Structure formats: C-alpha cells, structure tokens
Amino acid sequence: MAQLSMHEPAGGGNPVLDLSKAPLPTAKTLGARRNLWLQFWRFVAFDLRIMRMVIKGHH
C-alpha cells in the first residue's frame, strides 16, 4: 500500500495521528454528498458496479 506521511504523533500522552495534512472536503463536496439528485445517480452507479463485479469476479 502506498504510504502517505500522516504518522506524526501529536502528543498529549497518546500517539494520536496528526491528520492535519489529510484533505478536508470543500463546501461543494459536502453539498454534493447530500444532494439527493446527485446521490441517486451515485447509488445507481454503485449498484451497477457491484453487479459487474459479481459477474466478473465470482466464478
């Protein structure tokens, strides 16, 4: 697995990961994740991908 350098203990008694370099979603992305119309199409696309994978990889 490709490693990204997020492993910087932040102190405080426990080696908590420093996630300050992990990307935060923009307001646009957060909105898209809740947009019913967009999410409906993501739902359809995800279901189709599962079915394709079932056909491709299961037997």
Add this chain to the structure above:
Amino acid sequence: MAEVLILGAGVSGHTAALHLRRLLGSQHKVTVVSPNSQWNWIPSNIWVGVGEMAKKDVVFPLAPVYARKKIGFHQAKAVAIRPKGDADDPRGAVDIEYTLPEKAGTTERLRYDYLINATGPKLKFEATEGMGPGGHTESVCTADHAVEANHKLREVIEVLKTGKPQTLVVGTGHGTCTCEGAAFEYVFNVDHELRQAGVRDLARVVYLTNEAALGDFGVDGMVFDQQGFQTTSELWTGSLFRERGVEAIVGTHVHRVEERTIHYETLDGTSHTLEFDFAMLIPPFGGVPLQAYDAEGNDITSELFAPSGFMKVDADYTPKPYEEWRAEDWPTTYAAPGYDNIWAVGIAFAPPHQISKPRKSPNGTVIAPSPPRTGMPSGVMGKTVAMTIADRIKHGTSAAPHTASMARMGAACVASAGTGLTKGSAAAMTMLPVVPDYQRYTTGRDERETRGELGLHGHWVKLMLHYLFLYKAKARLGWQMIPE
C-alpha cells in the same frame, strides 16, 4: 440418497444450505447444525449498537425457514468430527451437543456423506484481560452485545447532557483482530449519534486500531483512481477522521483493560494508557473449538485444524515472508486436504496468511490484522461449495469442483457513517480482488473496480443490502436471484 451436513447457520452455512436444497431433489437430505436459534444480519448490528435499529430488525428464527424449505435443523453445537466414522459405521460423523433449551446438554452423533464446516468465529474476548461484555468494554459482534452497547452509549450521552466531558473509544482489542471495518463503522455512527444528541463538543472520540495505517481494513489498504489521480484508502479515510474530529491511534495491541483504563502497546514498542468512559473493542477471532477423531478414536485434530482452530483447506500454508505471498496461496475449492467430502467456508477456513503486511513491535508483540472473510466472500464460498456437492451427488464423485478464490473475487464494503434517509452517510467501497495480486495489477487490484466514495448514497446502499439479504436469508420468493 445422500446426506449433507452443514455446521453453522451464518452467512456461508445458511447460503450453502439454501442452495443445496434448491439444487438437490427431495430424496437427498440437507441438515444444518447451529447453536443459535436465530439468523443475524451482522452488518446491521452496528445500527443496533447506536439504537437506530432494534434487535428484532436484524434477526429472525431459523426453524420456520428450515421447516418450510425441508431442511433438517438441530439447534446444537458441534463438538467433534469423525471423518472416517467409528467402529459402528464407516460413514463420517459429527458429535453434537444440543443448545435447544428443552434438550440442553443432550448429545447425538449425526452421520453424513458430505460435510461443510461453516462454524464461524469464536469471539476470543479472553485473549485480552478485562475486555468484553463480561469485562469493561462493549461489543457489537452479536445482536445482544449490540443492544448492551447501546444501553451503555445512552448512559454516556445522558452524562454528556449534564455538561460533563466523556471519552469514547472504539476499535480493536488485540493486535491480531480482524473486522476493522466494523469498528470504523461504529466509531462514525457513535460520532453521528453524539451530534444528533447535541453533545459532540463535549465528547472525545478515539479510534484505536491494530491497522498500521488508517484505511488498511485488514486488506493491505486500497489504491483508488479519483479524477485521474491515484489516492490511497489511508488518505481517503484520514480525510473523514479529520472532518469528523475523530482521533486515531494506529498500530496498537491492547494488553489489558481495567475499569475506565486501556493499556496498550504501539508498533514502536512503547506502552500507553488511555482513560475512557465508554469503549467498544472488537475481539480477535479463533476457530470454534472442534475435536477430530479417526475411526479408532485417536485424536487427529491437528490434521484437520490449524493451531488457530480454523480448518485447513486447499491453501498453501508454507510459511513465507510477505514479499513472497502470492494470490495462488489462497484456496479455491475449500476442500479439506485428504478428504473429498469435507469443506470449510467463511470464517471457518484457515487462511494461508494475513493480507495486510504483518508487523511486530520491538518487544516481539505481533500487531497484524487478520484477513477478513465475512459478508460477500463468505456467501460466495457457501454457494460455490454447495454447487460442488450438488454436482458430485448428481454426476458422481469425479465431477470437477467449483472454485472461488478470494484472490479472484471482489467484494463491496459499505461502512456506515451515520443513519437517516436524507442525513445518513457511508463510505462505500468496492475492491477486486479482495486479496491483492501484485503480479497481476500494479496496485494489487483492478483500478476500474476498486473505488471508494463517501455520501448519502452509501447509506442507501447499506439499507438496501439490509433488506435484500434479510429477504434472501428468509428464502422468500426469488431469493436465489439476489447475488451473494
């Protein structure tokens, strides 16, 4: 007439039983032995554990389904396998002990022509001192555990409402745990519930995991193609942790749990303590304890089972370093070596090695996530072995076995991050194959099929799977059309 005996009625065992009944004529006998009276859609235990579903929504009684489908059912636990029978009968046999209240403790010897071991895991809470429902932490591994976890969570939320800060810890309770995905789901559902209750600002939420990096999930992590760039599941999940304000501590092995204190070690060999007010820690899994005897009564347990208690199958168990692991190491038929009528599927089969890179701390503590083999792969294995047995019965013992390697099959993992038809969210992932094949794909997996998405649609998918798989497990009209 042939008799097929299935030990276990979880995803793989129940799937195998339904398909065998469908594929075989009524002259053949299909019998299930399970210590549980109910079937449990375990992925939804997460929602029971935060009070978004009741226990009755995730379980149903097995006996009426088996009666309707003409499948024999013994509510009992298997205690011994006799693959070559005994002095009275050379057919294979299994010793069972009833758990049905009216017959509790009664034993019986069942004969079989074909045997499927789908006994699932033994939850090894005892591997970590003080862990588990009998100790100081909660679990969501069974529906009853999840009900109890929700009670404890509600108590903590009530304390938070008085203005007193609380620390909630969710994760894995041992260096060799699997099912990190379940802990991942639970931590974000807890976060969601705290927000719904308006007390999130007073709660410290910590994810404590044996994964060496976030997003490992016991499958060595994933590489996704997102808008023309490769990104890792580590960065992708790290984003969610940052967005939700959930602290993460990785590469941990919990040594012991005291009331309100977790003692753990990290991969660098240092020891730490973490104070908590609520903790849900997943236990490590072992094989369900089963003995094996030959016809003369000699103990042959080590011939059939790995030291972990999981049954050996057609995998390559030769010890080798991570760099030499290959897709071909993984089993394809799930047949027990030396026996042409015994198979082990789901969690019951012994994997050849981990999927994630195994690590040790400088103190020699093994911190290595075990391979997940639940859900979709479990169901596929159950169906595959059912088809092999049906072909052997119908066309003779030389019929070629059906195959389904975890290094070929894909899986969908939908990790809930909060409920609600318009406010819910989930991390929806697909991977193909489950076991990365670095000889075939540069990133280990098919980049077209290996994806990760966050959003409301993930919650809809998880909810759809909940209803679809309960419908399928109840063997309602057209159940066989729903893929595993």
